[in-house]
Structure formats: structure tokens, C-alpha cells
Amino acid sequence: MGFNARLAPYSVTKEVHFQTNTDTDTFQLDHFIFRFPFAGQLIGAYCALGQGAAYPAGDSKTTNLWEVSLWKNSADNTTATYATDDRAAKRTGEAANTTGSLVWALNTVYTLTNQSSTLRKFAAGDKMYLRTAFTAGVTHATIGLSLAQQKMEIQADYIIGYEA
Numbered sequence: 573m574g575f576n577a578r579l580a581p582y583s584v585t586k587e588v589h590f591q592t593n594t595d596t597d598t599f600q601l602d603h604f605i606f607r608f609p610f611a612g613q614l615i616g617a618y619c620a621l622g623q624g625a626a627y628p629a630g631d632s633k634t635t636n637l638w639e640v641s642l643w644k645n646s647a648d649n650t651t652a653t654y655a656t657d658d659r660a661a662k663r664t665g666e667a668a669n670t671t672g673s674l675v676w677a678l679n680t681v682y683t684l685t686n687q688s689s690t691l692r693k694f695a696a697g698d699k700m701y702l703r704t705a706f707t708a709g710v711t712h713a714t715i716g717l718s719l720a721q722q723k724m725e726i727q728a729d730y731i732i733g734y735e736a
Contacts, residue, residue, distance in 0.1 A: 580731070581615060581729050581730070581731050582729070582730055582731070582732070583727055583728065583729050583730075584605060584606045584727070584728050584730070585725065585726065585727045585728075586603070586605050586702070586725070586726050587723055587724070587725050588603045588702060588704070588723065588724045588725075588726065589723045600639075600654070600703055600704070600705040600706070601703070601704045601705075602652070602654060602701045602702070602703050603701060603702040603703075603704075604699060604701055605642065605699075605701060605726065605728060606699070606700045606728065606730075607697065607698070607699045607700075608694040608695070608696060608697065608698050608699075608700070608730075608732075609696065609732075610732045610733075611693070611694065611695050611696050611732070611733065611734065612693075612694050612730050612731055612732045612733065612734075613689070613692050613693050613694065613730060613731055613733070613734050613735055614642065614660045614661060614686070614692040614694070614700070614728060614729070614730050615686075615692070615729050615730060615731055615735070616661070616683070616684075616729040617642050617660075617661040617683070617684040617686075617726065617727065617728045617729070618681050618682065618683055618684065618726070618727045619640050619663065619681070619682055619684060619724055619725065619726045619727075620679075620680060620681045620724070620725050621676045621723070621724055637674050637676070637704060637705075637706055638664065638674065638705050638706060639663070639664045639674075639704065639705035640662070640663045640664075640674070640682075640684065640702070640703070640704055640724070640726075641659045641660075641661065641662035641663070641664070641684065641702070641703045642659070642660050642661045642662075642684065642700055642701070642702055642703075642726075642728055643655075643658040643659045643660060643700070643701050643703055644658045644660055644691070644694055644698055644699075644700060644701075645658070645698065645699040645700075645701055646695065646698055647695065647696070647697030647698050647699070652699070652701070654701070654703060657691075658691070659687055659703075660687055660691050660692045660694075660700070661684035661685060661686050661687060661692070661728075662684055662685055662687065663682055663683075663684045663685065689734075689735065693734055694730075700728065702724075702726055704724065
């Protein structure tokens with residue numbers, strides 16, 4: 573059997589910058605990551621907050637960043653409307669700690685949880701977006717300052733074609 577380059581895993585990386593306005597903001601940001609040229613499948617995703625994510629002394633080491641997910645936008649959906657049913661991989665606060673927010677450590681890469689294989693399949697022309705969602709569930713004056721201007725690095729591994 574010969575090597576098939578279309579079935580070999582590929583990676584796309586992106587650096588995303590975002591800004592919070594206050595420590596009590598509740599909002600979501602969507603960032604375009606990749607458009608599938610052929611039918612393919614997400615096989616894994618990783619993310620890390622960039623330098624500057626250190627927490628001030630006395631803080632609880634949580635942020636008001638609640639969700640980081642990669643989601644699928646079908647080629648025929650011209651509005652690019654987000655829905656939790658479209659998430660291909662995610663890291664959400666509900667599984668991170670009891671306060672409902674995500675815990676971040678410097679120089680640490682976190683693995684997003686893969687969803688079902690059906691949700692990770694993309695048709696030709698489908699777009700992959702990154703969603704970062706903030707919640708007011710955790711309110712510390714220092715959190716708004718520590719996340720005022722932040723960058724996130726994301727890596728998505730995918731294949732052209734589908735897993736058996």
C-alpha cells in the first residue's frame with residue numbers, strides 16, 4: 573500500500589488576539605481559522621494563552637474566559653451562526669472547576685475535548701471557527717486587568733477524508 577498524502581494529518585495554527593473591557597463582561601468572540609478545501613475531519617485541537625496570562629498575587633487562578641471551542645460552519649450557512657451543537661472540539665468551564673471558569677497556567681498547552689466523529693466531520697467548503705466566550709460568573713477586579721489584552725494560540729490537527 574502506498575502513501576496517500578490526502579490521508580496524512582495536517583495542522584493549522586493561529587494566533588488570536590482579544591480584549592476584555594471589564595472584569596464583568598459577558599460576550600463571545602468568533603475567529604475564522606480554516607476553510608476545508610475537501611471533505612475532512614478534525615482529529616485533535618490544542619490551545620494556550622500567551623505571555624501575560626500570569627495571575628496577580630491572591631487571585632484564584634481562574635479567568636472569566638469560560639469557553640474555547642472549534643466549531644463548524646457549513647458552506648450553505650451564510651450567516652455563520654454559532655450553536656453548541658456545531659462544536660467539533662471544546663474546553664469549557666463546566667469541566668474545569670467549581671466556579672464555572674477555566675483554569676490557565678503559563679507555558680501550558682491544553683487539549684480541547686474532541687466531540688463525536690459526526691461533529692468533527694467537515695464537508696468541502698465548510699469553515700472552522702474558534703469561539704472564545706467570557707462569563708461574568710467570576711468577578712475579580714484583577715481578572716479584567718490580567719486579561720485586558722491577551723493572545724491565544726490554537727492548533728487544529730485534521731485529515732482530508734474521514735477516519736474509518
